[in-house]
Amino acid sequence: MSTARSAPGARGSPQLTSALWCARRGWAVFPMQPQGKLPLRGCERCSPFLPGGTVPNPAYERHAGHSCPCHAEGRWCHGVLAATTNAEIITGWWRTEPRANVGLHTGRSHLVVIDVDAHGGNRPEAPAAFLPGRRLPEGCAPRTLVSGWDTLAVLAEVNHQPLPMVEPPTLAVLTPRAGLHLYYAVDPGSLWRQSNGALAWAVDVRAGDSHVPVPGTVVRAGCYLAQGDVKEPAALPTWLAAELRRTGHWPPPPRAPSLLPAPRSVSGGRGLVETVVTNALTAVANAADGERNRSLWVAGRSLGRLVGVGLMSESDAVALITEAGEQRGISRHEAKAQKTIAGGIEAGKREPFVPRDPRTARTRDRS
Ligand SMILES: [Zn+2]
Ligand SMILES: [Zn+2]
Structure with missing residues (x-):
């Protein structure tokens, strides 16, 4: 074998190929640490902490990541907020850091990703906490709910809908710890937002300025592997969209501060x-x-x-x-x-x- 794995040649690293493939389909990406999921550290001015992440950086200048001028200059500061579909910028990033993993900005990629957790940590005491705002179906014992696979299935059941893992067929990525990322396409400009467990216990919602590692990412714990033949995200099912709205994943209409009549x-x-x-x-x-x-x-x-x-x-x-x-x-x-x-x-x-x-x-x- 050549040295392609350790020294990317003219065609770049597998991560660059993957990043460009995402960009071509309109998915905005940013670089993460090699074999990891944390973003690469930005420039000195933009990094609140010194390398290592615990000691404050004296060179840091407080400012909003959303409007940071470093992005116009093609830098990867502020992690997910640097995400882009610009092939030139992406190529530059991965020429500098060929082994960087590829993170996907969900909102800018017009995606909502349902992140099903398989490790049953922090099980709630109260039965009502498994499906916020919903009653568990008759005969469903809370002790049988041991992961997000179960709670998402029960959420589908109370809606009289098929298992989201099955229907509609959509891009589904198995995570290193036996969880699942279900990808759904949403309208450009839509305002879906993230949560941890607000839809169902052990089910997170990746949306807006949230991110996921792209399919094929390798981290120390294992791989993110696309399952089956479906490589395209399905449109977000109507019932799931309604559940997401019910559980606060869409902002209420903007409202002016309503001041009470003043004395x-x-x-x-x-x-x-x-x-x-x-x-x-x-x-x-x-x-x-x-x-x-x-x-x-x-x-x-x-x-x-x-x-x-x-x-x-x-x-x-x-x-x-x-x-x-x-x-x-x-x-x-x-x-x-x-x-x-x-x-x-x-x-x-x-x-x-x-x-x-x-x-x-x-x-x-x-x-
Ligand atoms: Zn910067
Ligand atoms: Zn900045």
Whole structure:
């Protein structure tokens, strides 16, 4: 044999071939660590941590990955957010790092991937937690549900639908730990988003800015192997789309912050109040890696100050921040995030917002 395996020749490495094959069919890809699933480290300015991933990088400059200028310059900073279908950029990346694994950005590839887990860790205690919002069918004992294969099958059953692993035939990739990735095509521009276990226990949804290793990827634990003859993703079945919507994988229609009628004394401060809300939510939606949790708390405090003077209901404050968080890829089902938001709001309520309204000031002067 030649040295092709260790020193890619003019035609490049198998990973480059695979990345270009994906790009040709409109799938956006980015480089991951050789034999791994973590993204390659970006440039110094864009990397919050030093190599190794635990020590803060003094050269890091806080900024939003979505709008990072490194991408226009063809760099792979910010992992999945660098994903592209540009063959020239892809070729450059894998010439630099021929052994890099290929990650696929689900949203930009117009895909939703149902990620079925086979390892039954963290089994829930409550029967209701196996299928959130759904009753288990008559005669289904929770102890028989030991993996995502089971819960997805039961979800199909309660919908009177065939097993998703069987019908409709779609690209299905066996994962190294005997899980399954079911690929479904969705409309370009659709807003499906990811979750961990929100659809069913041990079933994750990869969508939006989420990613999966492409079929054929080899990691230390094993391979991602396409099963059978079907190489194309089927359209997302209607019933599954309805279940995804029901379980919060599609954002509700955007809504303006609904401020409660303000007391007369602060009506002149409405513009200022709206600015406070907009700024807080924008900061969450664009939070840099490593700043997401902090941004939730800060937004909670800002909106909590409005709650404290009756300008906004607490439930609206939580909903608005949650929605902004989802734009940043923070699931509404993340308990830690919800706790952080609630903590921020509590802090804000203790220091109520006082708008600097000139008329209010004059009234005070007269008294
Ligand atoms: Zn960069
Ligand atoms: Zn950057």
